[in-house]
Amino acid sequence: xxxxxxxxxAVYFQRExxxxxxxxxxxxxxxGVLRVSGDDGGAIHLDEGAIVYAESRRTPxxxxxxxxxxxxxxxxxxxxxGQGPGVAPGNGAAPVADxxxxxxxxxxxxxxxxxxxxxxxxxxxxxxxxALRQRFRDSEPPIxxxxxxxxxxxxxxxxxxxxxxxxxxxxxxxxxxxxxPLVRVPDLATPRMQVSALQWALLIRVDGTATPRTLAxxxxxxxxxxxxxxxxxxxxxxxxxxxxxxxxNPPPPPGAxxxxxxxxxxxxxxxxxxxxxxxxx
Amino acid sequence: xxESPFDALLSRVRQIDGxxxxxxxxxxxxxxxxxxxxxxxxxLPVAAAGATDLANxxxxxxSGLAADGGLEDVIITLSGHYHLIRQFSPxxxxxxxxxxxxxxxxxxxxxxxxxxxxxxxxxxxxxDPALPGHPRGV
Numbered sequence: 001x002x003x004x005x006x007x008x009x010a011v012y013f014q015r016e017x018x019x020x021x022x023x024x025x026x027x028x029x030x031x032g033v034l035r036v037s038g039d040d041g042g043a044i045h046l047d048e049g050a051i052v053y054a055e056s057r058r059t060p061x062x063x064x065x066x067x068x069x070x071x072x073x074x075x076x077x078x079x080x081x082g083q084g085p086g087v088a089p090g091n092g093a094a095p096v097a098d099x100x101x102x103x104x105x106x107x108x109x110x111x112x113x114x115x116x117x118x119x120x121x122x123x124x125x126x127x128x129x130x131a132l133r134q135r136f137r138d139s140e141p142p143i144x145x146x147x148x149x150x151x152x153x154x155x156x157x158x159x160x161x162x163x164x165x166x167x168x169x170x171x172x173x174x175x176x177x178x179x180x181p182l183v184r185v186p187d188l189a190t191p192r193m194q195v196s197a198l199q200w201a202l203l204i205r206v207d208g209t210a211t212p213r214t215l216a217x218x219x220x221x222x223x224x225x226x227x228x229x230x231x232x233x234x235x236x237x238x239x240x241x242x243x244x245x246x247x248x249n250p251p252p253p254p255g256a257x258x259x260x261x262x263x264x265x266x267x268x269x270x271x272x273x274x275x276x277x278x279x280x281x
Numbered sequence: 282x283x284e285s286p287f288d289a290l291l292s293r294v295r296q297i298d299g300x301x302x303x304x305x306x307x308x309x310x311x312x313x314x315x316x317x318x319x320x321x322x323x324x325l326p327v328a329a330a331g332a333t334d335l336a337n338x339x340x341x342x343x344s345g346l347a348a349d350g351g352l353e354d355v356i357i358t359l360s361g362h363y364h365l366i367r368q369f370s371p372x373x374x375x376x377x378x379x380x381x382x383x384x385x386x387x388x389x390x391x392x393x394x395x396x397x398x399x400x401x402x403x404x405x406x407x408x409d410p411a412l413p414g415h416p417r418g419v
Contacts, residue, residue: 069372103371106286110307110314110375117312148285158312161326165311192347196340198309198374221374225309232337236344272338275311275330 019124019156021134025049026152032138042123047141050149053112056119059223060216062111068220069107118222120155121162162224164278169227172271174234174241178213178227181242182206188237199233202226208242228273235270287315290400294381295319297396299388301362304329308336308368308376323382332366332380351376354397356390363388367397 018036022044025034029049036042042056055061141149150158169176184206195203201219210218216226233239287305294303295317302323304316311333316325332355339352357364363383370376379400383393 069374103286106290107372107375109286110371113314114307114310114312162310190345190347194344194347194349196351196376198376201374222310225307228310232341235341270341272341275333275337276327278311279326279330 018134021136022051022152025136026051030136030138031141032136034134034136036123037133037135040122042119044120044123045142047149050151051116051120051155052149053142054116054119054123056122058122058213059118060115060220062108062115064217065111065115065220065222066108069111114222114225117155117158117162118224121159121224124156124159125163125166161278165228165273165275166224168273168278169231169271172231172234172273174271176212176227176231176234176241178216178223179211181209181211182215182230182239183208183242185237185240193236193238195233195236195238198229199238202229202233203238206239231271231273235272285315288317290379291315291317293400294379294397297381297383297388297393299363299383299385299393300381301384302328302380302382304380306333306378306380308333308340308378314377320384328364328380328382332364332378336366336368336378354394356394358385358390361385363390363393365393365397367400 022034025032025046026049031047032045034044034046036044040056040058042054042058044051045053166177184203198219198221202215205215205218212227212230213223215221215230216223219226221229230239234241290305291303294300301320302316302318302325304325305314306312306329307314311330313325313329316329318325335355335357336352339355342348343351352368354368355364355366357366361384363385365381365383367379367381368376369379379397381393381397
C-alpha cells in the first residue's frame with residue numbers, strides 16, 4: 001500500500017473511514033475518482049472538491065433509471081401462485097400505444113442527481129467503511145450536463161436525512177429496510193382504492209421474494225425512493241413484509257398448523273414517515 | 282457552471298408578487314432539487330419537509346378514498362405568509378412538488394395560484410388518456 005498523498009497525480013490506497021477520506025479530498029479541492037472496492041463498493045467523482053456523481057454496485061445507475069421513466073405498466077395484477085387470473089383495475093384502462101413525451105433535460109438531471117444520492121447513501125451507510133480499500137485517481141470530471149456538484153457538507157446532510165428516514169421505516173410497526181422481502185396483502189380492507197403509476201409498477205412485481213432493492217433494479221428507480229414508496233403501500237395495506245424463516249419464533253406448538261412460507265407480518269396502526277422529523281429531529 | 286433545469290423553472294415563479302422562497306421537491310423522497318430564496322430567515326429544509334409531509338398524507342388520504350384523481354395543490358394561510366404547494370409530473374413516474382412561500386402583505390392569492398397553474402401547464406406532462414390511469418383504481 002502506498003502512503004497517502006493529497007498532492008500530485010498518483011494512485012494510492014487508503015483504509016481510513018470513507019467520509020474522512022472524502023472530506024480531505026473535498027477540502028483539498030481535488031478532481032478525480034475515489035473508488036471503493038468490494039461487492040458493495042462503488043465510486044465517487046469529484047470536481048474541484050465538489051461531488052458531481054457517485055455510483056454503487058448495489059444501486060441502479062441513471063441510464064437504467066432514465067430508460068424506465070416513461071415505460072408503460074401492465075393493466076392487471078399477475079395472479080397469486082395457485083390462484084385464478086389477475087385483478088383488473090377499476091376503470092379498464094386502454095393499452096398503451098407510445099411512450100408519452102416528457103421533459104428529457106429535467107428528467108435526466110433528476111435521475112443523475114437521485115442516482116448519485118442513492119449511491120452515496122449506500123456507500124456512506126451500512127457496515128463500517130474502514131474495511132473497504134479506497135483508491136483515488138486524478139482524472140477529468142464526468143460530464144454532468146449542467147448539473148452543479150454538491151459541496152460535501154450538503155451531500156452529507158442529505159445522506160443523514162435519508163438515514164433518519166430509513167431508521168424511521170426500520171422501527172415502524174411493520175419494519176422495512178431496502179432488503180426486506182415483501183408480500184401482497186391478499187384481501188383489501190376497502191372495496192376501492194387508487195394508486196399511482198409507480199405504485200402500480202411495484203405492486204404487480206411483488207411475489208413474496210421481491211425486496212425494495214430488487215424492485216428498484218427491476219423498474220429502474222432509486223433504492224431509497226422505492227423503499228419509501230413501498231412503505232406507502234404498506235401504509236395503504238396493499239403490502240406487508242414477509243416473515244423470514246429464521247425469525248419465526250417461537251415455533252408453533254405441537255399439533256398447531258405451521259405458518260405458510262412468506263406469511264405476512266401483521267401490522268398495527270398506519271405507519272407514516274415524517275420528513276419534518278428527519279430534518280429537524 | 283450553467284444553471285440546472287430546476288433553477289430555470291424556479292426563475293419563472295420568482296416573478297410572483299410577494300415571493301419569499303420557492304423550491305422544487307421530489308414528492309417521493311422529500312429531496313430539494315432546486316431552490317430560490319429572497320428571505321434568508323426562512324428555513325428551506327423545514328419548509329420543504331413540511332410540504333412533503335402534507336403531500337404525503339394527502340396522497341395517502343386520496344388513495345384510501347379512491348378520490349378519482351391525485352393532489353393538485355395545497356394552500357396554507359399563515360398570518361404572515363401564504364404557502365402554496367403545487368404537485369406536477371415531468372414524467373409519468375415522477376412526482377414533484379413546487380413550494381412557493383409568499384409575503385401576505387404583498388401577494389395576491391388568486392393571481393399567485395393562477396401563475397402556479399400556468400407554470401404547471403408549461404412544466405409538466407399532462408395526463409395522457411392512452412396511459413393506464415394515473416392515479417388508477419384498484
